[in-house]
Amino acid sequence: MARIIAGVASSHVPAIGAAIDNKQTEEPYWKRVFSGFEKSKEWMAKAKPDVAIVVYNDHASAFSVEIVPTFALGCAAEFPPADEGWGPRPVPVVKGHPELASHIAQSVILDEFDLTICNKMEVDHGLTVPMNLLFGSPKEWPCPVIPLAVNVVLYPPPTAHRCYMLGKAIRKAVQSYPEDLRVVIFGTGGMSHQISGPRAGLINSKFDKAFLDNLTRNPKKLTKISHLEFMREAGAEGIEMVMWLIMRGALDDKVEETYRFYTVPASNTAVGHIILEPKNKAAGKKKPAAKMKRAAARVKPEIRRSK
Amino acid sequence: MARKDMRKAQDYDDIPGTFVFDAERSRQGFGINMFCMSLMKDENRKAFKANEPEYLKKFNLTPAQTEAILKRDYNRMLELGGNIYFTAKLGATDGHSFRHLAAVMTGSTQEDYADMMLKGGRSVEGNRSKSGRPAKNILVAAGKPAAKPKASKPKSKSKARSKRG
DSSP states (O other): OOEEEEEEEEOOOHHHHHHHHTTOTTSHHHHHHHGGGHHHHHHHHHHOOSEEEEEEOOOSSSOOSSOOOSEEEEOSSEEOBOBOSSOBOSSOOEEOOHHHHHHHHHHHHHTTOOOEEESSOOBOHHHHHHHHHHHOSOSSOSSOEEEEEEOOSSBOOOOHHHHHHHHHHHHHHHHTOSSOOEEEEEEEOOSSOOOSSTTTTBOOHHHHHHHHHHHHHOHHHHTTOOHHHHHHHHOTTGGGGHHHHHHHHTSOSSEEEEEEEEEEEETTEEEEEEEEEESSGGGGOSSOHHHHHHHHHTSOOOOOOOO | OOOTTOOOOOGGGGSTTOOOOBHHHHHHTHHHHHHHHHTTSHHHHHHHHHOHHHHHGGGOOOHHHHHHHHTTOHHHHHHTTOOHHHHHHHHHHTTOOHHHHHHHHHTSOHHHHHHHHHTTOBOSTTOSOSSOOOOOOSSSOOOOOOSSOTTSSOSOSHHHHHOOO
């Protein structure tokens, strides 16, 4: 039986990708951002998932305004990096997991979530930046990826509650897959930011912190946040955070926060990152519990801020 | 045919300095966004640069939309249905960084904008509401709404029109 062993949330700021591609990660401005993901990379290297489901949004790369699917699941064998205007990012082609992806599609559609199925799709920084942050910059990505593109560009995106419930349906789908696969699910985007109009530059750390706090213990509260509140408090583009709730919905009701990182800014955006694991971690691990405890002890929750 | 520029009032219209790209704007701004999307191809960028007004004729734009594009009035483009992820492609075609666009939209200089971000960004305090209606929040209770929102209008419009690349 496949199972979800952890949830990861991370911002997907395009400038982070540019800093990686232009080898600026050691510059003080960027080091502040990247240093927050060092422990996460160690954690991921130990977690060694068999598959990653990455919830993200497309930014006028694969989808223009001609067709705007609310939820689009990538069922292809591979997903080439999109040309976002400066040539495709120099990252490996993302390999899919068509068998699990089509199983998820069939399961959640019958659970009344009307997904769009993408058998051919390019992926942009929304997906590849969080991959870099958690997997580094390897020649090949270490595991297959199932992209789930969510419309958060054209208002209205799916509601926070709908996203959370889709997460639950995805969890059910994964658990009904016969092969013994260990799956990590990513929620990406956010945190507070607005990049459009005269109010551009908006950051709301109070909102972000409260969001992170509630994500672990009280996600149901977050499912009640209206789109108006997201946009007003966290910026017009901060509404991306609904995608984190798909990740959260796919996890156990009770989870532990393994790691947290928050810094302002990366270009126009508050960078937030969290790793959540089931309380009964043994259930999700291959290795003996004692060994994993030591590994977990090295990755203590932590907050850094630059202000 | 229904008037292209008519717009229903929405609760989020109360957020200052913000043009929400909703279904209605998406319909009105289809031409702007398809024009911007066309700039993903080098041959189109060249054709646009060679004769901007002529190139724009292909996209069924209103005169106001054409004017906003020609003048690089990024806020007006958003108001008329452009979306930032699309209009950013026009900025890139002009060789401008996103920070340039942010400075144009916020009526500040690139340096001041970058400095504001380094200092923690634009505060939500005073930037929640045009009307001063109290915000009913689930997550973090909002403080008293300020009488005058800070991010109402860009200070200088000329900046938006200065660089035509």
